Amino acid sequence: MNIHESCKGWNLEYNNPEMGELAENEQKTLSAILHLAGDVLASYNSIPKDIDQNIRDLVLDSLAVIFMDTKDQVVSCIENSISMHAINTPLGKGYTEEEIFGINLADEFKSVLTDEKELAVAAEHFHGLHEAMGEDEDDDDGLN
Amino acid sequence: MASTKIVARIEKGNLAEDLMATVYAPSDLDPRLVKLGLILFLGGLNAISKCNNSETKKEYLIRYIASLANSADTALRSTQMVNKTESSNHKQIVEDLLKSLH
Numbered sequence: 093m094n095i096h097e098s099c100k101g102w103n104l105e106y107n108n109p110e111m112g113e114l115a116e117n118e119q120k121t122l123s124a125i126l127h128l129a130g131d132v133l134a135s136y137n138s139i140p141k142d143i144d145q146n147i148r149d150l151v152l153d154s155l156a157v158i159f160m161d162t163k164d165q166v167v168s169c170i171e172n173s174i175s176m177h178a179i180n181t182p183l184g185k186g187y188t189e190e191e192i193f194g195i196n197l198a199d200e201f202k203s204v205l206t207d208e209k210e211l212a213v214a215a216e217h218f219h220g221l222h223e224a225m226g227e228d229e230d231d232d233d234g235l236n
Numbered sequence: 237m238a239s240t241k242i243v244a245r246i247e248k249g250n251l252a253e254d255l256m257a258t259v260y261a262p263s264d265l266d267p268r269l270v271k272l273g274l275i276l277f278l279g280g281l282n283a284i285s286k287c288n289n290s291e292t293k294k295e296y297l298i299r300y301i302a303s304l305a306n307s308a309d310t311a312l313r314s315t316q317m318v319n320k321t322e323s324s325n326h327k328q329i330v331e332d333l334l335k336s337l338h
Contacts, residue, residue, distance in 0.1 A: 178317040179310070187316040189309075197305050210298055217302035220309050 095119070097127040102137075104130045179219060198224050238263040244274035246282055255282055277304075 093111040097104050104126055114122065136155065139148055183189065189196050198220050205211045215221035239260040246255040255278040261270045280300050287293035 174317075175310075175314075178313045181313065181317060183313070183316060184320075187312060189312070192312050193308070197309060201302070201305070205298065210294070213295055213298050214302035214305075217299055218305040218309070220305065221302070 095123050095126050097123055097130055099127065099130060099134065102130050102134050240267055242267050242270050242274065244271050244278060246275065246278045251282075251285070 093109075093113065094105055094107040096106075106122075106126055132155065136148075136151060139151065185191075197218070201214050201218070201221055202211065202224060205214060211221065212225060215225045240263045241258065242261050243256065243258045245257075248254045257274045257278055259270070259274065261267070281297075284293060284296045284300060287296055
């Protein structure tokens with residue numbers, strides 16, 4: 093499987109024999125990532141050759157920092173995805189709140205905190221109350 | 237499953253009596269960490285009780301307990317996931333993903 097992207101003056105190919113057939117959304121997203129990488133390289137290469145070398149070096153350093161930061165963010169996004177998966181996976185037999193805590197946590201909060209404002213404060217810290225507050229969990233951190 | 241008795245105590249300070257918690261925790265958990273957890277829990281209560289404004293005190297207590305609920309729920313869900321995926325290649329996939337970035 094490979095992804096090929098090209099634009100004015102450049103083309104990039106990502107080859108990986110271990111990569112299987114991609115679904116449409118995977119193909120679109122990964123192609124866009126490859127295209128962006130090509131555009132970034134192209135932007136650096138399009139700096140006029142007669143420009144001060146110091147400017148070229150500054151741009152290069154900035155790009156390096158941006159991509160190192162991106163790498164850190166990719167690690168975070170993988171870890172966050174695992175966490176989100178764990179949080180969103182329904183609790184199975186042996187792991188239900190009733191079996192572990194002896195109570196349903198959201199129900200207990202609602203029983204103890206009858207004031208909606210107090211319940212909202214609790215929901216800021218306990219994701220299990222988001223549904224009870226009628227919140228869309230995807231909107232919680234503005235991450236979509 | 238065996239359990240171990242663990243006692244945590246915080247000296248009373250300005251309170252009438254010491255704050256104290258006794259739990260029977262699963263024996264396979266490090267008792268020093270469990271005791272530390274109890275001391276933290278009691279210390280949080282101790283700190284919040286010092287809040288002069290009663291409304292703020294209630295709000296801080298709600299935040300404190302809700303945060304504990306979140307941590308406990310995360311521990312539960314993480315345990316469920318790791319137990320379910322330990323036998324699959326899921327863990328290896330994740331490790332490979334992270335390795336490919338280094």
